Structure formats: C-alpha cells, structure tokens
Amino acid sequence: MIVYRLRCSKSHVFESWFARISAFDEQKADGKLICPICNDRDIEKAIMSPSLPATIGERKSAAPDMLRQAKQFAMGLRKHVEDNVEYVGKEFPDEARKIHYGEAEERDIYGEASLKDADALTDEGIDITPLPDSSDTN
Numbered sequence: 781m782i783v784y785r786l787r788c789s790k791s792h793v794f795e796s797w798f799a800r801i802s803a804f805d806e807q808k809a810d811g812k813l814i815c816p817i818c819n820d821r822d823i824e825k826a827i828m829s830p831s832l833p834a835t836i837g838e839r840k841s842a843a844p845d846m847l848r849q850a851k852q853f854a855m856g857l858r859k860h861v862e863d864n865v866e867y868v869g870k871e872f873p874d875e876a877r878k879i880h881y882g883e884a885e886e887r888d889i890y891g892e893a894s895l896k897d898a899d900a901l902t903d904e905g906i907d908i909t910p911l912p913d914s915s916d917t918n
Contacts, residue, residue: 788815789822795853799909812888816860854912861911865890873897880906 782798792815798804804825807813813823865888868875872891878884890911893901901908 785826786813786815786823787826788818788820790815790818790820792817792820793826814864816856819864858912861890864888867891873901876901876906876908877904880904 782801782803783795784798784804785793785795787793794816796804796813798807804813808823811821814821815823868889868891870892872889872893875884875889875891879886879889893908898908898910
C-alpha cells in the first residue's frame with residue numbers, strides 16, 4: 781500500500797491509500813478520486829515529506845500517535861463510504877460483476893464478500909478494496 785498526500789482544486793489537502801503506484805493515475809483518469817471535504821474530482825498529488833523518526837526511542841514514542849492516526853483515517857474512510865456510496869449487502873460480488881461487465885449501471889457500491897469471493901473478483905480484474913470494519917477502529 782502507498783499513501784499519497786492529495787489536494788483538490790479548492791486547496792483541501794487529504795491523504796489516500798493506493799494498492800500500487802499506478803493506482804492513483806488510473807483512478808484519476810477514471811474520475812474516481814473525490815475530495816472528502818467538498819466532493820471535487822480535480823485532484824492532484826501534493827508535496828509530501830517523509831516523517832521518519834531519527835532514533836529507535838522516537839519510533840517507539842511515535843507509535844501510539846501513528847496508530848491513532850491510522851484508526852482515525854480508517855473511521856473517516858468508512859464514514860465517507862457509508863455516506864456517499866450505495867450499500868448492496870451480500871449481493872456485492874454479483875453486483876460488482878454486473879457493473880464490471882456492463883450489465884448494470886456504473887456506480888460506486890460497497891457490501892459484503894467472503895475472502896473467496898473477493899479473490900475471485902480480483903482474479904477477474906474487478907477492482908475492489910476492503911473497507912475497514914468499524915470494530916477494527918475502536
């Protein structure tokens with residue numbers, strides 16, 4: 781996973797995770813990148829400097845902050861998806877296939893899938909991303 785600092789045309793800055801380096805460019809070309817603050821789709825990578833602790837002691841003391849930030853990001857991501865994306869429940873694998881193969885309207889969806897179903901979707905070339913479970917963010 782790769783995290784990029786992003787900026788919309790209205791200067792809102794946010795971070796987003798991508799499965800691979802090329803995923804940012806692919807999602808930008810497909811119009812799938814959206815500012816979580818204003819829903820702007822004009823998104824660019826922002827300048828980002830690495831934040832690496834200099835010593836082992838600093839790394840250990842930074843760990844709780846990093847964990848808190850990761851949980852906060854996961855909660856924000858889940859809330860954004862729940863507020864802006866159609867929930868299709870256990871029909872997710874079937875509906876994702878229908879959308880991918882042009883048998884259903886193109887739209888963003890989320891729902892439930894077993895690991896076996898998720899692997900099969902990925903093998904078919906269908907882009908999916910696991911959504912953080914709300915119990916993982918407490």
